[in-house]
Amino acid sequence: MFQATRRRLAIWYTAVTAVLLLLFASGVYLYVRSTLIERIDDTLNHVVEIVERSLVIEPVNSDVDQFRINVEASFRNNADTVEDDHIDLEWFSPTGELLWSTLSEPLNIPIHANRTGETVRVIKGEKGTWGDSGLLLRQITQRVQMGRQVLGYLRVSHPWFEVTKPSRQFMLDLAIGIWLMVLSVAASGWFLSGKAMEPVGESYQRLKQFTADASHELRSPIALIQTNVQVALADLEWRETQTTTSLNYRQQLKVVERLTQRLGKLVNDLLFLARQDSGISKDVFSPCPLDALLMEVVEEQQLLATEKEITLTLDLVDPPASETSPELLENWFTLLGKWDELVRLFTNLISNALQYTPPGGRVNVELAHLEGNNRVSRIRYTTSQLQIKVSDTGVGIPAEALPRLFDRFYRVDPARSHSAGNTAKDNTTGSGLGLAIAQAIVEHHQGQIQVESTLGKGTTFFVTLPITLEY
Known part of the structure; x- marks a missing residue:
């Protein structure tokens, strides 16, 4: 009985701790992942700001109201720098035509302005560079304009594995840590539940001993009372048929009285101790x-x-x-x-x-x-x-x-x-x-x-x- 109770306590300790650890680990994982995404978005926005400041804007045919971007002058020094940072740049005309890119192959993704960042999956054909599984990218697209004139679109892309790789490693570390913690809590729970059950087991053993001793002490006077009552009743039946002295009858009653007093004292002592133990005194x-x-x-x-x-x-x-x-x-x-x-x-x-x-x-x-x-x-x-x-x-x-x-x-x-x-x-x-x-x-x-x-x-x-x- 006590071993089953100890197992249940240990299981409860482990289960509750495991749930709390999972909730904690989930919160930490989501926080770290969101922090990584924010850092990448901040980096992409920073690159957009730098590239925008480096764009060479020229008037079209000496028309002060029409402008265009000199692509060669604007992007000739950006290719090597962004490649080192795993960031790819694409420049599109106002109509969405790709004019310049650091990518080896065009992405064929529709152009739409997005300053907050989005995650896209690029899937190529059978001979594509990225295969059937595709490639995940984090992108920010900025519309560049002069006044009301749209000069083009700048799209900055960052590989998503910069988020997934540390996230997976962090998730693996958390899983290993949680598993080790659960094992430690299970062992600690088994030990602590044993410690918690010790006073219960001792109390139970004392109760068993107390019950056995009390039963033994009560059995003897009760048996003697029953014997003396039976003898007294038999003596009373015999007296009804013959004339004899009542001395034996009185002796039996005195024995019953003495045993009853002893039994009453024992019951009072047990009641006193029970009240002291329960604290109701x-x-x-x-x-x-x-x-x-x-x-x-x-x-x-x-x-x-x-x-x-x-x-x-x-x-x-x-x-x-x-x-x-x-x-x-x-x-x-x-x-x-x-x-x-x-x-x-x-x-x-x-x-x-x-x-x-x-x-x-x-x-x-x-x-x-x-x-x-x-x-x-x-x-x-x-x-x-x-x-x-x-x-x-x-x-x-x-x-x-x-x-x-x-x-x-x-x-x-x-x-x-x-x-x-x-x-x-x-x-x-x-x-x-x-x-x-x-x-x-x-x-x-x-x-x-x-x-x-x-x-x-x-x-x-x-x-x-x-x-x-x-x-």
Whole structure:
């Protein structure tokens, strides 16, 4: 499918470029051809002007009202000059009779005045000099007169091959150039269409993987719900015939309720990610005191930490002593964001840290205000930002799993949960979307999230969020 689309794109690129090149080449060819014709016409007109000034005009029989052209005196010095320029001259009497010519054979073309230039084809007989194909000439005919008396006609001819020869050569050069350009555009179009199809192919592969993973995740709870409902219905039919306790029936309903809640959470997570990807999520940002938000999240997670015998702490890095502005100190940990999304972000990170930390371990959350051009854990910042570090002393993450840690439905080896002292129940509740949702929330707030981990020693997540957003 993608190869066919790539071919179509390349063909379209090539076809459109070829049409544009043909239009451009046609315009250039017509311009060059018209320029050559104008130059020849200008040359012919210039020759006519020179010859007219060199004509020897004499009175006829001492009659001051009648004049004639002395042909011998007028044209004796013109033959050699015009021959060198490939220009032929013909002089005709007022009646159209050829009196003098530089041509070896008369052209037998009717005389008519034409100052703008015309192209004529001269065809001789079987024994003619030019053969059956004839000869193309560019001609200008000038009527010479004294007052109202017509003294004769001067016709100047120029071979048309002076236009056709360079025109054909130019057309050949254009054709070769266009062909090479079309081949280059075809190769470039194939390359560029491949580049254009790469993100489409990647998106398609991600969509296929996402669909497969989502189908797999949804299939399991749905199958369990169906099984438990069937068992509950069978138990209900059995109870109708015998007197028994409703304990088994309630257990089946509780399992169905728990699976339904899990399924609903999974659907909500998928819907959240779909909205983030499509950009339809409404960006209603408001000032959020991040210190108060983290206190609330840590307080909510404190019960789970106590149950697992894990020490959960929150550290707020105090502003520098040089900072004395009351307004700035009051909003030291305040940023523009969405409260619910930020709560979800840090709830995911802290609950993950608690899940993979064994009893007796420690989970620490640190909030700091960063300013200036500094580097903290490979994150460079040049404006005011808030950095949150969620670190634990848990089992850690293998190095080969770090690049895919934020992929959707990706889960590290389940043995990590067992090594952290979790129950099988904890293992089945994860869908592999928590960190993907965390990354989507961070990117929605124009921030960055990174992770550092050492297997067997612990993991630290770095979240850096700008205090003000850029639009």
